[in-house]
Amino acid sequence: MTKGKRGRPRCELAQEAILEATHNLLTEKGGNGVTIEAIAKQANVGRPTIYRWWPSVADIVLDVVLREADSAICVHHEAPFARNLQLFLRQSVQTLNEWGGAHLRFLMAHAQKDKEFRERFRENFTNKRRQIVHSMLLHATETGEVSPICDSDLLIDLIFGPMWYRLLTGHAPLDTHFADNLTEQLLLLVQENPACRKK
Amino acid sequence: MTKGKRGRPRCELAQEAILEATHNLLTEKGGNGVTIEAIAKQANVGRPTIYRWWPSVADIVLDVVLREADSAICVHHEAPFARNLQLFLRQSVQTLNEWGGAHLRFLMAHAQKDKEFRERFRENFTNKRRQIVHSMLLHATETGEVSPICDSDLLIDLIFGPMWYRLLTGHAPLDTHFADNLTEQLLLLVQENPACRKK
Amino acid sequence: MTKGKRGRPRCELAQEAILEATHNLLTEKGGNGVTIEAIAKQANVGRPTIYRWWPSVADIVLDVVLREADSAICVHHEAPFARNLQLFLRQSVQTLNEWGGAHLRFLMAHAQKDKEFRERFRENFTNKRRQIVHSMLLHATETGEVSPICDSDLLIDLIFGPMWYRLLTGHAPLDTHFADNLTEQLLLLVQENPACRKK
Amino acid sequence: MTKGKRGRPRCELAQEAILEATHNLLTEKGGNGVTIEAIAKQANVGRPTIYRWWPSVADIVLDVVLREADSAICVHHEAPFARNLQLFLRQSVQTLNEWGGAHLRFLMAHAQKDKEFRERFRENFTNKRRQIVHSMLLHATETGEVSPICDSDLLIDLIFGPMWYRLLTGHAPLDTHFADNLTEQLLLLVQENPACRKK
DNA sequence: CCGTAAACGAGACGGTACGTCCAGTCTTGTG
DNA sequence: CACAAGACTGGACGTACCGTCTCGTTTACGG
Structure with missing residues (x-):
């Protein structure tokens, strides 16, 4: 049979x-x-x-987010890194404001209560998003736009951390101004960064 | 009567x-x-x-955390800023690892579900912690240790954001190595930062 | 074609x-x-x-029972009525103990919940069984072994009722002793019964 | 309020x-x-x-029945046994017709599916009812109205069995006629019953 | 120094949502 | 075209907590 x-x-x-x-x-x-x-x-x-x-509500929400997020991601490697980073942060911030905020806050909240879901969430969302930035960084390193990265994990934390932090605590708005300021600071770390260069 | x-x-x-x-x-x-x-x-x-x-479980947990946190905070303004920042991050990371991780993850999760609690949490915990750093920065500016800060809110986000991000997603450990690396990067931003200086 | x-x-x-x-x-x-x-x-x-x-589980069980029951029924009209009755009760009791108990309890339970099935059950099982006894009684009346029966329905109730009652409530065992005692009492009613004779 | x-x-x-x-x-x-x-x-x-x-629906129904039944039972030992028996059967039959039929059919059906409830049902209802009749019989034996009972359990089965049987199968009506006929047959067994006398 | 009123433990109440089982129907691909 | 496999809607199950509401019973002040 x-x-x-x-x-x-x-x-x-x-x-x-x-x-x-x-x-x-x-x-x-x-x-x-x-x-x-x-x-x-x-x-x-x-x-x-x-x-x-689906094993839980959170997994449905995760699927909703993944489906939407896949279509929203657009990175053009040909563009200069600075522009790319700015675009990424602006898009991220815009998405959170338009519809994704409630979704991601819900996901992160559930991830704290369900250990297994936390891993699924990390695997399918968080790490995917990190990899996008990681490849951006790698490419920019090859073209010489940015200094060799010593601890790219930390750098990526510096990109996503503040966004999540503002989203979850709500102590300050997630607007274009924030995205641009963050971009600026990150570029400073990445360009002519003696701490990275020496390693 | x-x-x-x-x-x-x-x-x-x-x-x-x-x-x-x-x-x-x-x-x-x-x-x-x-x-x-x-x-x-x-x-x-x-x-x-x-x-x-208490109006909810989360508020009890918040009280537990506040009581413990108050006794844990110790900042000595006389010490150099770099040392102070390192100490603050190391202590924070250590607290999260020793006992506070579960507490804060619980609080942040509940803050997503209860709008009013989110404000209480922000007011009584998040903002308090931010103010500590803020006053550290102000003092360091006066002593000339750091450049005048253009957007201290963003800078503080860069301090707390990565810690929360690691705590909540669990994609990487919250250890001394992380605290030191984060300190190093933050100091780079704060010392001789042209983006801040020019404003 | x-x-x-x-x-x-x-x-x-x-x-x-x-x-x-x-x-x-x-x-x-x-x-x-x-x-x-x-x-x-x-x-x-x-x-x-x-x-x-089959329209329901109970109907399957009914089929199972009917198929088994058909092969189990054996009444020899040539034997004396008293012996026949004893045999019938002993066989019935034995069947209930060996395998049929669960089946019939299930059927009777379902018959209470499903009105239409109750009729099918009565038609295809209960009444069939009653008719066997009824014909036994008729034959015995013709041979003069028993007095003419005034209300054979009631008499048949006195045969099946106690068995069902014990089966369903489980307050006392369904054993050979019970079958024989029941036989004895029933014979008393049937032989030299003034209440029946006079009608 | x-x-x-x-x-x-x-x-x-x-x-x-x-x-x-x-x-x-x-x-x-x-x-x-x-x-x-x-x-x-x-x-x-x-x-x-x-x-x-209550652990199940059936137990609620059992409580309903017990509460009603307690108020319905009325046996006067001073009355002659024959009259008492007739009254008991007439009352029982009447109760089943007026409101109790659905209740008892429901109880008996559930008793088949839940072994533990079956015991509660037997203990609190079936056996209670049997004891009423049992004490009636004992009293009648003392006054000499009925022959000494050899197997009172069987006799009580002959009282309740046919009623349950008619209630559950519905092959014949539960009316006063039935109650009186059953009374008549039972009295025959109980009075001048050689099978009992000899033991 | 005793009465009284707040705070206490205990736990029943009306509810909401959970995750599961099974019923009975519908849809598809296989033999 | 009868079948197996199995996905579908849907109803009831029994459980875990919720937040509210009495119940008596402490217990320490104030009359």
Whole structure:
């Protein structure tokens, strides 16, 4: 007997509806309104159907974010590094303000409660985003735009850390001004940085 | 008619027990074990007694952290700024590793779900911590150790952001090595920083 | 175009497997283990296949019982009535103890929840069993072994009622001793019964 | 605040409401409508409140029946045994027809699925009812109205068995005619019964 | 020095959401 | 075209906590 696919194929409409319902609930009612029950109701779907494909609400939100984020990322290596970094930060900040803020705050909150999800989140989102920046840095090093990086991990922390920090605490706005100032400071560290050069 | 105080004075032992029980639950069972119910049981206290003094679990945790943090902060302005910054980061990192990690992760997670608590958290913890650094910077500016700061808010974000980021995502360790490297980079920004100087 | 048979011929093995699986589940796991899902899995059969032939689990169990019961019934009219009655009760009691108890308890329980099944159950099982006794009584009346029966329905209730009662409540064992004692009492009612004679 | 008393004193009111709601649901919608969820809704009660006091729906129904049954039992030992027996059967039959049928069918059905409940049911209902009859028989034996009973258990089975049997299968009506006929047959067994006398 | 009023433990209350089981239907690919 | 496999909607389950609300019972001030 061929092991192949038997049985009713999984209904993609259902998954689509679940993701969309989750997205809508997040943007409309914020993180507290995102419940398995509410999603199921909004998507006209049975609760067990949700559990068949996702282990928790947070994983659905993660899928929503990944799907949107994939289409949003655009880095042109041909452009100068300084411009690229500015663009990346501006885009990130803009996304957080437009729709992604509630999503990411929800994800990070859940990641603190569920150790296994924290790893999935890190693997599928955080590290992916870091790698984008890492490759940007590598490319800029080759072209000589930036000094050789001593501890690129720390540098990347300096890029994402402040954004997350502002997003989560809300002590100051996440605007273009912030993105540009951050860009400026980071460029200072990266260009003519004696601490890096010597290593 | 002197109204004065009638009735039984509030039992401070109860509050003490609640704070201690919360602390123990957090360190032993992690964030998920900290529920009003568990705290009440552990502290041998009725649940309403808790609600009488704190509006939510997170506020108890916040009190636990504030009490511990107050005793942990020690900044000596007489020391050189570079040394002070290093000390501050090392102490912060050490605290997060020893006991404070679970606490702060719990607080930040709850701050995402409860808007009003987010403000209390920001007011009583985040901003307090920022002010310490801010005054350090001001003092160092006066002594000429660091260049005049154009956007001290951003600079402070660059200090706390990476720490929170590592704490919450867990993608890399929060160790002395990290604290020292971060110190080094921050000092570069602060000393002879043309971007700041010119403004 | 010859009509002939198109498509896959229906598999009688499947129905066999379903009945056997149901029987096994009942005897092994008791009434709670008998679900459409479990039967389908045990019989290596799709659930819709079951629904094609039976409207509910109880109907499958009824079929299992009917099939077994048909082969178990053996009444010899030539024997004296007293002996026949004793044999019938002993056999019934023995069947309930050996395998049929779980089956009949399951059937009776379901009959209380599903009105339509209750009628099918009564028609195909209860009444069939009553008729066997009824014909026994009729034959015995003709031979003069028993007095003419005034209300044979009640008499038959007195035969089956106690058995069901013990089976369902479990307050006392269903053993040979019980069967013999019941036989004895019933014979008293049936032989030289003034209440019946006079009518 | 006049909406109703909340808090602890509602305790008894809640249980009252639960029992009444269960009773109403049973009589109106039959056994299938009796769900923990439906009861909770009908009684304006949280589901956990129900679980705090009863382990299952069947136990609630059992309480409903016990409460009603206690008030319905009336046996006058001064009356002659024959009259007493007739009264008992007539009352039992009447109760089953008026309201108790659905309740008892539900109880017996659940007793088949839940072994532990079966014991509670037997202990608190079945055996209680049997003891009433048992004491009636004992008293009648002392006064000489009935022959010494050889196997009173069996005799009691002959009283309750047919009633349950008719109730559960529904093959014949549970009316006064039935009660009187059953009384008549039982009296025959009990008076001048050689099978008993000789033992 | 005793009455009284606040704070206490205990825990029941109405609820919300959870994650699971199973029912019964529908859809597909295989033989 | 009957079948297995299995995904679908949906209803009820029993559990964990929530935040609110009495219950008596301390307990230390104020009359």
